[in-house]
Amino acid sequence: MRKEPNLFKVCILSLVFAFIVGLVGIETAWATGTSLKIGLATNQRTGYVFSKSMLYFKDASGKSFKASGKVLLKTNSPKKIYVNDKSATLPLAITSKTPIYWENRPYRGWLQIYPSSQGFNVINVISVEQYLRGVLKMEVNPAWQMEALKAQAVVARTYALRNKGKHSSQGFDLCALPHCQVYRGINAEDPKLDRAITSTKGLVLYYGSKLAVTPYHSDSGGYTANVWDVWSGNIPYLKAQKEPFSYVSPYSNWRAVIPLGELESKLKKNGINLGKIQRITIAKRDEGGRAVSILIEGTGGRKTIKASKFRMIAGSDKIRSTNFEIKGVGKNRSTPTGRLSNQLSEEAVLNDHDGKLLSSLVKEGVFSTEELMDMLVHPERKPHYLRVALQRQSGTKSKTSYYFASSNDNALVLEGRGWGHGVGMSQWGAKSMAEHGWDFKKILMYYYPGTKLKKIY
Ligand SMILES: [Zn+2]
Incomplete structure (x- = not known):
C-alpha cells in the first residue's frame, strides 16, 4: 500500500536536504578557497604508503578499512587497486592522524589515489598554507631578509590559487615539479619560512576582480622584461622595469x-x-x-x-x-x-x-x-x-x-646577466630591496604595479 508522505516527514526531509546542501556548500568553498590537490606521482602501478599511526582507507564504493605499517598499493586493472591484499575501487582516500609517506617522503593533509590511463596518480590534498610550507624553500634561501621571504610567500600563494586546476584532466590542481611549483612536503619545511607564510596568511595579489598573474624568476640582471616580449598578452603590470638597486647574485654575469x-x-x-x-x-x-x-x-x-x-x-x-x-x-x-x-x-x-x-x-x-x-x-x-x-x-x-x-x-x-625569463619579480632583486629596508608590500607593488593586496581568508 502506498502511503502519502505526511507534512512532518517532508519538513524533516527538507531540513536534512538543506543541511546536506549546506555541508556540500562548505566543502566546496573549502575546496575552491583554501585546499589544493597536488600531483605527487602519475601513472604509477605500484608503490608504498606509510604512517607512524594507523592508515585509514575509503574507496569509491564507500568501503572502508584500515592498515598499519608499510602498505603496498598495486594495480593491475583499470580503476581497481590492491591495498596489501584487499581489493578497492579508485579513487581511494587515505587518511591518518600523522603525516603520510609516499615513497619515503612525508606529507601533511591526506592522499587520494586517482585512476589514470596507465595505473594511478598519487595526489596530496592539502590546504594552501600547508602547501606553501613545502614550496618556499625550493624558491628562496631561508637566510634571506624576512621581507623578501614574505614577498615570495604572497607570490607563490597567488600563483597556486590562480593556476588551480591546471592539471584537472589528471585529477589534481598542480604538479609538484618546476612546471607548476616544486613541492617537497614536510622535508622542505623551515621555521623561518613558516613565519613568512603565517605572517602573510591569506594574502594574495589581485588585479581588478581577478587574481593577478605573478610570474617570478631568479635574477633580472638589472632590468625586468615585458611579458609581451617573452610570451604574449598585454598584462599592464608585467612590464620592463629597471631594478631600483644594483645587486650581485651568483648569476650576475x-x-x-x-x-x-x-x-x-x-x-x-x-x-x-x-x-x-x-x-x-x-x-x-x-x-x-x-x-x-x-x-x-x-x-x-x-x-x-x-x-x-x-x-x-x-x-x-x-x-x-x-x-x-x-x-x-x-x-x-x-x-x-x-x-x-x-x-x-x-x-x-x-x-x-x-x-x-x-x-x-x-x-x-x-x-x-x-x-x-x-x-x-x-x-x-x-x-x-x-x-x-x-x-x-x-x-x-x-x-x-x-x-x-x-x-x-x-x-x-x-x-x-641574470637568470630566468625576467618577467615579474626578480628574487635576487627582492632580496636587495629587503636589504635596503623595503617591506614586502613595497617590493610587490614595485614588481606588479597596479595590483592590490587582498586578504582572502
Ligand atoms: Zn604542473
Missing part, C-alpha cells in the same frame, strides 16, 4: 658557449631548418637592452624568432636569460663537441694557481656567507665564483675571456 652544430640540430628539431648557421644577430632589444628577437642566417635561409624562444631551444640552463650580448660566432677550425661546451661553461676543477687565487680571495672577504655556502655545496661552481670575485675586484663587468680563451671555435658565444 654568465657566459655561454654553444657549438654551432648543436644549435643547428636543436633548431631543426624545433622546425627551424636554416642549414649551416652563418650569422646570428640581435634584431630587436627592449628598453632595458634585453634581446627581444634574434635573426638567424644560414645557408638554407634566414629567420627571426623571439629571443625567449631562442633561449628555450638552445637550452635555458646555458642561455640563462635573454639579457645578453653576442660575443661572436667562432671561426671554422676543429669541431668542438657538446661535451666540450659543458666543460667550458661549468668547468669542474680549478688548476693549482686558480685554486690558490680563490682561497686568497675568500680570505679577503670578497664573498657573502651564502656564496661561501653555495661554493661548499657546489664545488663545481668555483670557477664561476673566481670569475665573479675578479670582476668585483677590478670593478669591470666583462673581462671574461679568462676561462674561455680557446673556446669560441665553431660556437656561438654569449655573455649575459
Whole structure:
C-alpha cells in the first residue's frame, strides 16, 4: 500500500536536504578557497604508503578499512587497486592522524589515489598554507631578509590559487615539479619560512576582480622584461622595469658557449631548418637592452624568432636569460663537441694557481656567507665564483675571456646577466630591496604595479 508522505516527514526531509546542501556548500568553498590537490606521482602501478599511526582507507564504493605499517598499493586493472591484499575501487582516500609517506617522503593533509590511463596518480590534498610550507624553500634561501621571504610567500600563494586546476584532466590542481611549483612536503619545511607564510596568511595579489598573474624568476640582471616580449598578452603590470638597486647574485654575469652544430640540430628539431648557421644577430632589444628577437642566417635561409624562444631551444640552463650580448660566432677550425661546451661553461676543477687565487680571495672577504655556502655545496661552481670575485675586484663587468680563451671555435658565444625569463619579480632583486629596508608590500607593488593586496581568508 502506498502511503502519502505526511507534512512532518517532508519538513524533516527538507531540513536534512538543506543541511546536506549546506555541508556540500562548505566543502566546496573549502575546496575552491583554501585546499589544493597536488600531483605527487602519475601513472604509477605500484608503490608504498606509510604512517607512524594507523592508515585509514575509503574507496569509491564507500568501503572502508584500515592498515598499519608499510602498505603496498598495486594495480593491475583499470580503476581497481590492491591495498596489501584487499581489493578497492579508485579513487581511494587515505587518511591518518600523522603525516603520510609516499615513497619515503612525508606529507601533511591526506592522499587520494586517482585512476589514470596507465595505473594511478598519487595526489596530496592539502590546504594552501600547508602547501606553501613545502614550496618556499625550493624558491628562496631561508637566510634571506624576512621581507623578501614574505614577498615570495604572497607570490607563490597567488600563483597556486590562480593556476588551480591546471592539471584537472589528471585529477589534481598542480604538479609538484618546476612546471607548476616544486613541492617537497614536510622535508622542505623551515621555521623561518613558516613565519613568512603565517605572517602573510591569506594574502594574495589581485588585479581588478581577478587574481593577478605573478610570474617570478631568479635574477633580472638589472632590468625586468615585458611579458609581451617573452610570451604574449598585454598584462599592464608585467612590464620592463629597471631594478631600483644594483645587486650581485651568483648569476650576475654568465657566459655561454654553444657549438654551432648543436644549435643547428636543436633548431631543426624545433622546425627551424636554416642549414649551416652563418650569422646570428640581435634584431630587436627592449628598453632595458634585453634581446627581444634574434635573426638567424644560414645557408638554407634566414629567420627571426623571439629571443625567449631562442633561449628555450638552445637550452635555458646555458642561455640563462635573454639579457645578453653576442660575443661572436667562432671561426671554422676543429669541431668542438657538446661535451666540450659543458666543460667550458661549468668547468669542474680549478688548476693549482686558480685554486690558490680563490682561497686568497675568500680570505679577503670578497664573498657573502651564502656564496661561501653555495661554493661548499657546489664545488663545481668555483670557477664561476673566481670569475665573479675578479670582476668585483677590478670593478669591470666583462673581462671574461679568462676561462674561455680557446673556446669560441665553431660556437656561438654569449655573455649575459641574470637568470630566468625576467618577467615579474626578480628574487635576487627582492632580496636587495629587503636589504635596503623595503617591506614586502613595497617590493610587490614595485614588481606588479597596479595590483592590490587582498586578504582572502
Ligand atoms: Zn604542473
